[in-house]
Amino acid sequence: MSAIRFLVNGAPAEVDVPGMRRLLDVLREDLGLTGTKEGCGEGECGACSVLLDGDLVDACLVPMCQVDGRIVRTVEGLSVTAREPGGLDVLQEAFLQFGAAQCGICTPGMLMAARAYLDAGGGPDPDAIREGIAGNLCRCTGYQKIVDAIAAVAAGEVA
Amino acid sequence: MTTRTMPRPATSPERSAPDALVLETGVTAPGRARGFPLRREGPAKLTGAAKYADDLVFPGAWYGVTIRSTEPRARLLAIELDPDVDWSRVVVVTAADIPGENLVSAIKEDQPVLVPVGGEIRHHAEPVALLAAPDRETLRLLRAHIRLVTEALPPVFDPERSDHVFAEYQIGGGDLETGFAVADLILEGEYRVGHQEQLYIENNAMIAVPAEDGGMAVHGSLQCPYYVHKAMMKSLDLNSSQARVIQAETGGGFGGKEEFPSIIAVHASLLAGKCGRPVRMIYDRHEDLVATTKRHPAIIRHRTGVMHDGTLVAQDIEVVMDGGAYCTLTPVVLSRGALHSGGPYRCANVRIRARATRTNTAPNGAFRGFGAPQVEFAMETHLNRIAERLGMSPAEIRRRNAYELDDTTPTGQVLRESVAAQEVLRLAVEASDFERVRASNQAAAALRAWGGAAGVGTASEGQVARLHSGPARTASGIGLALAWHGAGFTGSGEVHIGSVASVELTEEGRVRVLIGSTEMGQGTNTIFPLMVAGELGIVADLVDMAPVDTAFVPDSGPTVASRTAMVVGGLCIEAARRLRAEVEARHDGKPFAEVYLADAVLHGATRIDQRFEPYPGVTFDDATYRGDAYPAFGWAACVVSVEVDLDTAEVSVRDVVAVDDVGRVLHPILCEGQVEGGTLQAIGYATIEEIKLDNGRYLNDRLATYLIPTALDAPRMTTLLVEAPFSGAPHGAKGVGELPMDVGAPAVIAAIHDAVGAWVTELPATPERIFAALDADAGAPDRRIA
Numbered sequence: 001m002s003a004i005r006f007l008v009n010g011a012p013a014e015v016d017v018p019g020m021r022r023l024l025d026v027l028r029e030d031l032g033l034t035g036t037k038e039g040c041g042e043g044e045c046g047a048c049s050v051l052l053d054g055d056l057v058d059a060c061l062v063p064m065c066q067v068d069g070r071i072v073r074t075v076e077g078l079s080v081t082a083r084e085p086g087g088l089d090v091l092q093e094a095f096l097q098f099g100a101a102q103c104g105i106c107t108p109g110m111l112m113a114a115r116a117y118l119d120a121g122g123g124p125d126p127d128a129i130r131e132g133i134a135g136n137l138c139r140c141t142g143y144q145k146i147v148d149a150i151a152a153v154a155a156g157e158v159a
Numbered sequence: 160m161t162t163r164t165m166p167r168p169a170t171s172p173e174r175s176a177p178d179a180l181v182l183e184t185g186v187t188a189p190g191r192a193r194g195f196p197l198r199r200e201g202p203a204k205l206t207g208a209a210k211y212a213d214d215l216v217f218p219g220a221w222y223g224v225t226i227r228s229t230e231p232r233a234r235l236l237a238i239e240l241d242p243d244v245d246w247s248r249v250v251v252v253t254a255a256d257i258p259g260e261n262l263v264s265a266i267k268e269d270q271p272v273l274v275p276v277g278g279e280i281r282h283h284a285e286p287v288a289l290l291a292a293p294d295r296e297t298l299r300l301l302r303a304h305i306r307l308v309t310e311a312l313p314p315v316f317d318p319e320r321s322d323h324v325f326a327e328y329q330i331g332g333g334d335l336e337t338g339f340a341v342a343d344l345i346l347e348g349e350y351r352v353g354h355q356e357q358l359y360i361e362n363n364a365m366i367a368v369p370a371e372d373g374g375m376a377v378h379g380s381l382q383c384p385y386y387v388h389k390a391m392m393k394s395l396d397l398n399s400s401q402a403r404v405i406q407a408e409t410g411g412g413f414g415g416k417e418e419f420p421s422i423i424a425v426h427a428s429l430l431a432g433k434c435g436r437p438v439r440m441i442y443d444r445h446e447d448l449v450a451t452t453k454r455h456p457a458i459i460r461h462r463t464g465v466m467h468d469g470t471l472v473a474q475d476i477e478v479v480m481d482g483g484a485y486c487t488l489t490p491v492v493l494s495r496g497a498l499h500s501g502g503p504y505r506c507a508n509v510r511i512r513a514r515a516t517r518t519n520t521a522p523n524g525a526f527r528g529f530g531a532p533q534v535e536f537a538m539e540t541h542l543n544r545i546a547e548r549l550g551m552s553p554a555e556i557r558r559r560n561a562y563e564l565d566d567t568t569p570t571g572q573v574l575r576e577s578v579a580a581q582e583v584l585r586l587a588v589e590a591s592d593f594e595r596v597r598a599s600n601q602a603a604a605a606l607r608a609w610g611g612a613a614g615v616g617t618a619s620e621g622q623v624a625r626l627h628s629g630p631a632r633t634a635s636g637i638g639l640a641l642a643w644h645g646a647g648f649t650g651s652g653e654v655h656i657g658s659v660a661s662v663e664l665t666e667e668g669r670v671r672v673l674i675g676s677t678e679m680g681q682g683t684n685t686i687f688p689l690m691v692a693g694e695l696g697i698v699a700d701l702v703d704m705a706p707v708d709t710a711f712v713p714d715s716g717p718t719v720a721s722r723t724a725m726v727v728g729g730l731c732i733e734a735a736r737r738l739r740a741e742v743e744a745r746h747d748g749k750p751f752a753e754v755y756l757a758d759a760v761l762h763g764a765t766r767i768d769q770r771f772e773p774y775p776g777v778t779f780d781d782a783t784y785r786g787d788a789y790p791a792f793g794w795a796a797c798v799v800s801v802e803v804d805l806d807t808a809e810v811s812v813r814d815v816v817a818v819d820d821v822g823r824v825l826h827p828i829l830c831e832g833q834v835e836g837g838t839l840q841a842i843g844y845a846t847i848e849e850i851k852l853d854n855g856r857y858l859n860d861r862l863a864t865y866l867i868p869t870a871l872d873a874p875r876m877t878t879l880l881v882e883a884p885f886s887g888a889p890h891g892a893k894g895v896g897e898l899p900m901d902v903g904a905p906a907v908i909a910a911i912h913d914a915v916g917a918w919v920t921e922l923p924a925t926p927e928r929i930f931a932a933l934d935a936d937a938g939a940p941d942r943r944i945a
Contacts, residue, residue: 034214035207037410039360040444044862062473075207092205097192099828103680104204104837105211105361105410130870137862138678139358139411142835143870145828 004068007076008033019065023057024048026064027074035108037076039137046136049109050074056116057134075108077116091115091150094158098149102140110136115148124154167816190829196699199684200408212380212407213366213441214756220366220437221250221296223430226288226305227450228280231316231519231855233275233309238288241304249301252289253256254278257429259396262485263422265386267325270522271484272394272425280309280520281484283856284421284450291438314519316667318481319458321516325482326490328497330784332569338473338508342464345473346545350461350537351921354850354857355454355843357526357609358867359679361410363419367427368437375428381420382412383717384675388709391435392423395428406707406943409679413840414525416679417719418487419451448860452524453517453850455492455730456481464508465545466722469556470504478513478534483522489515492523494649496530498788499901501569502538503643504560509569520856525719527837528900531644532844536922539640539757539905553587553599553909561641570779572787574870576894579820579883584641586879587796591816596637596800600913603635606877607805622872632805638884638909641796645789646822646885646893647722648781653771653790658716660730662691662738663766668759669736670695672731673705673766675715676723681896682829683723686858689826690728690890694735696752702748713768719893721793724825729888736889741765772885791885794820798837799874799906803914808926808933812842812912816904820881822893831878833895838876841903843868849923 008031015030027033027050027147033102041060048059051073081089088096091114102108106132110133117132129150130143138146153159192198205208213722228235238253240246254261254275261271274280274287287307292298315321339345365379374397381387384404391402404424409416427440442450456478464473478500482489496511533550561580567573588594646652661673672691678684688702695702705712715727739751742765746754758765800814817834824830847866851858859865884891908919917932 028214033207034210037211037361038213040862042444042861042863045360045444075205077883079206088202088205088931092202095205096197096201099192099198099832101198101201101204102682102832103359103361103409103411104200105359107204108207110206110779126875130873134869134871137360137867139360139413139867140836140839141832142837142876143833143873144876145832147603147870149225 004064006067006069007071009073010080012057015064017064020063022060023050023062023064023067023072024059027059033076034075037108038103039105046113047106047109049112051112051116054116054119075111078111090158091118091153094149094153097158098145098152100141100149101147106136106138109155110138110146117150118154122154124151126151163329185379187373195828196685196825198682199688199704200678209408211361211410212366212378215366215407215574215661215936216376216439217366217368220439221291221293221430221434222295223289223291223427223440224298224302225426226290226302228274228283228285228287228307230280231283231311231314232312233280233311235276235278235280235307235309235612237276237308239306239308241306244301244304249290249292249297250430251305251547252429252433256433257394259394261394262542263394263425265418265486265488266490267486270487272422275777279312281517284521285484286426289426289430289792291434292411292426309402314857316458316518316520316852318479318516318518321518323517325486325515325517326493327514328494328784329512329568330497330511332571333508335473335475335508335510335694336850339464342472344375344548345462345464346461346541346548348460348541348544349920350540351457352533352536353456353922354523354849355526356448356865357413357415358865359411359413359415362442363416363423363442363451364441365420365423365427366437366439367431369431369435370401370403372401374403375431376403376405377424377427378384378405378407379420379424380409380416380678381406382409382416382679382719384707385708385714386418386423386676386717387424390425391428394425395432398668404709412679413527414529415451417525417717417878419524428514428906438442444862445860448865449857450521452487452522453535454525454526455489455530457496457533459534461537461541463541463545465549467549469546469549469559471504471560473508474501474506476500476511478511479827480530481518481523482515483518483520485522487522487524487748489523490527491649493528494530496534497644498570498645498649499531499643500538502542503562503641505562505795511569511798520852527666527840528897529720531897531901532841532904534574534640535901535909536904539642540582540908540918540920543909543912552594554584554593557584557641562643568788568789571785573874577791577822577883577885579881580641580643582881582883583796583818583820585796585799586881587816587818590879591637591798592640592879593637593798597913600635604916633802634805634914636801636910636912636914638906638911638913639796640801640902640905640909643792643903644721644898646793647726647789648720650781650788653726654773656716656771657773658730659713659768660715660727660729660734661713661766661768662731662734663764664738664742664755664759665757666764668756670697670702671705672702674714674731675707675855676711676727677707677718679718681833683825685829686724687728687731691731691735694732695739696750719870721896721898725822725888728890728892730769730771732889734767737769738765738767741767769896777887790887791822791893793822793893793895794899795902797902797906799903799910801907801910801914803929804909808929810846810924812872812907814848815874815876816879817876817899818879818881818882819895819898821898822885822888823882823891824880825890825892827880830880830895834878834899835876837896837899838903839868839873841900842907844922845904845907845921847872849925
């Protein structure tokens with residue numbers, strides 16, 4: 001084992017773990033960032049989606065040896081752009097207003113997928129949004145309100 | 160969204176004043192959702208702060224795992240621990256360690272917590288032993304060193320060949336023979352549906368924590384805290400206060416966390432009791448798929464007599480459900496299935512025979528719709544086939560037969576109010592432009608047939624252009640279905656349960672709702688403060704929800720059957736009215752809002768416990784199955800548009816118009832969310848969700864092989880809500896959770912038929928089944944997929 005250093009939500013982190021330990025377990029158990037969820041453990045559901053150097057990845061499929069020196073962003077890091085400390089960012093606010101979160105277990109991963117879509121310049125076209133979040137399963141909403149919320153943010157309709 | 164309010168009955172409930180400022184769709188206001196309060200626990204869920212069971216930290220906790228059978232049926236002769244392995248660092252629990260009864264039961268006492276040595280293993284994933292270790296690696300290594308010695312027994316997989324009947328019902332009225340004798344046409348059909356997994360994204364999870372008094376607390380993902388509480392008392396031999404159940408944030412349930420969490424809670428508690436420390440039982444997806452309850456597979460046979468004008472004159476219906484290895488809630492699922500099997504249609508002569516039997520697969524249980532989606536798929540598909548034979552539009556045959564006020568159901572129930580079948584049908588047909596789109600699809604099909612027969616017939620330039628334009632090699636179809644869903648528990652269920660809900664003015668001057676009903680995403684935490692605040696004349700922000708912990712909240716009955724808003728919500732409104740009256744009486748009748756703070760200072764806390772009272776005029780005889788099977792019904796219509804790939808028979812569901820009558824819309828966004836989510840579960844049921852079996856073992860036992868719809872598979876949805884209030888509930892609400900699940904699948908099947916001309920009679924409509932249906936359907940060769 002050797003120390004693995006990386007940035008999580010802007011803060012430096014150093015963990016001494018086996019290289020094949022999952023990023024998901026390091027986030028949840030070693031760093032206490034339980035906002036990232038496990039739904040299947042095999043990259044099918046997207047509940048553990050995080051951003052790794054800005055790319056959307058399933059944290060259950062990422063071994064820590066691939067995280068050394070890189071930048072990780074989780075749902076806990078989204079609200080750093082909120083207007084008030086501990087508040088919601090524009091995407092979280094849109095999800096709340098549109099009713100895009102029900103049981104909430106897919107929501108952190110869904111938000112990260114939406115963030116990646118918007119950061120890549122994605123617009124309000126519903127079909128493009130559906131493509132962008134196709135790796136993230138939701139069993140509650142039927143996706144309609146998630147697509148609507150992301151489209152509203154892409155169109156600048158949510159302050 | 161549009162909400163349409165039906166004319167109210169004479170005994171119409173007063174609309175309670177919701178804390179709402181209604182805005183148009185698409186208009187947002189800070190801190191509000193279209194004018195309504197935002198989801199209570201939304202910010203916690205959106206920031207990752209909400210704590211689900213697996214997010215909870217208990218220092219020193221061990222990890223627990225279940226050792227399961229790998230055979231569908233066998234005699235358990237011994238459980239052997241490898242003598243070459245050091246077992247001193249772990250704990251092993253077998254049936255011999257259970258201090259109370261070795262039973263986890265919902266209705267019948269047939270399911271063991273753990274199969275005892277000498278006992279019978281009845282399914283592939285049956286719990287036989289439990290193991291807990293300080294870390295996951297030890298757990299993983301040692302579980303492979305526990306060996307089950309068994310003697311195989313012959314399994315039964317066909318529910319029609321099983322000789323063990325869990326439940327059987329016969330319902331009917333009129334004279335079947337006379338009905339068939341006068342019929343112009345008699346049509347028979349057989350319909351089949353398989354297992355469906357609830358597939359909440361959070362797997363089942365429970366953490367047991369031993370208490371100093373010898374009791375046990377569990378923290379978990381669950382729908383029904385008092386089911387778990389009862390199971391713990393029975394198997395762990397605890398009294399009411401020693402057994403404590405605390406709901407963690409719950410990541411979806413859909414029925415899958417109704418009865419199943421009881422057994423996990425007992426398993427975790429047994430391990431925690433033996434090792435004297437907290438034990439985490441967190442299922443992974445594979446274990447959740449192989450071991451937890453599914454929707455009951457069913458075989459439904461219809462023989463229907465109909466007149467040339469479409470009037471139904473005789474319905475003979477047989478329903479067979481596969482209960483799996485243990486009874487669980489099967490008799491109640493079957494009961495609802497039987498009662499809904501004739502569909503929302505008037506028919507004078509009806510016989511419904513239903514039975515559920517035991518087979519050697521994991522027990523089937525509660526899943527949104529609870530027996531109704533299976534039978535309503537069959538009825539709606541059958542009715543569409545009858546309409547086709549009569550050359551009648553699917554909308555027209557429904558208009559001619561759908562229930563109206565004062566019609567009588569097969570149990571003799573007279574529908575005296577709150578009947579919106581015609582209204583939801585009309586709105587769905589209009590909003591989807593159903594007849595015009597259907598005519599256009601049929602023209603396109605005729606044109607395809609003409610295109611396939613080179614040189615025959617004539618076509619306009621426009622027709623030729625259409626043949627060669629647009630997405631190549633696909634056919635469009637539109638389908639319609641109508642459904643009813645009995646509101647709340649079947650028959651005398653509510654009377655037997657006698658639920659309690661409480662509203663309290665606390666000594667700090669807050670209002671608190673205490674209910675055993677759980678939030679699992681549907682919006683309980685948001686609508687209850689709204690309902691109570693409306694009665695008290697205060698804003699919803701002043702109303703708190705007590706945490707769901709059996710140490711504090713009363714037994715409000717299980718969070719099931721779409722009954723929470725209707726029944727428990729009704730109790731809370733009554734409790735709030737009593738609280739308001741009591742407080743105002745102490746202050747010369749001044750409004751509650753003006754005096755409640757002073758009242759709290761002067762008089763301390765005031766708590767009102769409201770117990771369920773039977774709805775006036777609603778009676779049901781459980782022995783004869785005559786009377787009011789449900790206090791009221793919800794009504795739903797669904798129109799689905801699909802595209803079918805003419806080379807591969809793959810189905811894409813493009814658009815849905817869903818129209819649901821829920822009695823009263825308490826929060827439009829949450830209500831639409833229920834309709835949209837339920838509709839997509841129904842579309843998954845119709846198209847891709849399937850479990851194949853090999854000697855009783857599920858082959859689709861991972862998320863890579865059990866597929867649910869993604870955002871790309873999901874259609875655009877338009878939801879229209881209708882309000883036909885139920886006078887027995889103070890707010891008129893009838894529930895919404897299950898209704899959309901009943902109606903989506905048959906609409907998809909009808910749309911596939913409209914596109915390609917084949918009736919798929921077994922769900923899901925996989926490409927293989929569509930091809931098979933086309934091959935079998937020699938009557939419509941002109942619409943074959945090439």
